[in-house]
Amino acid sequence: QNQLIEAKDEQVMKLQEAVKGEVRTVQTEMKTFASVLQKDLKSQTKEVKSAASVFSAKKVGEAVKQVVEKEERGKNVIMYGVPEEGDQLLEACVAGVLEKAGQKPRISECCRLGLRRDGAVRPVKVTLSSSSTVVEVLRNAKMLREEECCRRIFICPDRTVEQRKAQKGLVDQLKKMRTDHPDRRYRIRGDQVVVCEDSVP
Numbered sequence: 147q148n149q150l151i152e153a154k155d156e157q158v159m160k161l162q163e164a165v166k167g168e169v170r171t172v173q174t175e176m177k178t179f180a181s182v183l184q185k186d187l188k189s190q191t192k193e194v195k196s197a198a199s200v201f202s203a204k205k206v207g208e209a210v211k212q213v214v215e216k217e218e219r220g221k222n223v224i225m226y227g228v229p230e231e232g233d234q235l236l237e238a239c240v241a242g243v244l245e246k247a248g249q250k251p252r253i254s255e256c257c258r259l260g261l262r263r264d265g266a267v268r269p270v271k272v273t274l275s276s277s278s279t280v281v282e283v284l285r286n287a288k289m290l291r292e293e294e295c296c297r298r299i300f301i302c303p304d305r306t307v308e309q310r311k312a313q314k315g316l317v318d319q320l321k322k323m324r325t326d327h328p329d330r331r332y333r334i335r336g337d338q339v340v341v342c343e344d345s346v347p
Contacts, residue, residue: 220277222304225270251279
């Protein structure tokens with residue numbers, strides 16, 4: 147009977163050792179898995195941070211570019227209909243048009259836009275000293291309608307491609323509303339077409 151008990155005790159001890167061995171193996175595998183997972187997470191975190199850094203730098207760069215472009219465009223006006231009489235006379239011609247509009251601003255630069263084509267009058271980009279001067283010029287541009295020599299000359303802000311598309315849409319809408327309701331007067335105000343109050347019955 148003692149031998150039987152000793153044999154069972156030995157079996158139990160062997161079983162315990164086997165269990166302990168399995169536990170140690172599992173623990174080792176878990177530690178290895180945790181280590182690999184941690185390294186992988188660190189690697190992915192670095193990649194995410196790097197991508198975020200690049201993304202942020204790109205967004206900041208685009209924002210700065212837009213601000214600079216807006217600032218530069220804010221000092222420009224575009225003139226349409228200025229006769230092509232030679233580039234050497236361009237600045238004097240532009241100054242004359244602005245004077246007809248009651249303005250004598252300092253012209254920093256002016257140039258034709260686009261390639262010369264027979265029968266086509268290219269617009270003129272005019273750079274003035276400040277954006278506030280541009281506001282005054284645009285505000286008084288309507289005075290050109292009172293001058294016979296300037297009635298076909300128009301002064302507009304220096305718009306981006308997207309802004310020009312939006313403005314064209316507004317102009318098309320304005321023409322349609324004037325055609326559909328000839329008894330009313332319409333105008334473009336901001337980014338929409340509105341009816342003039344004095345034309346409402």
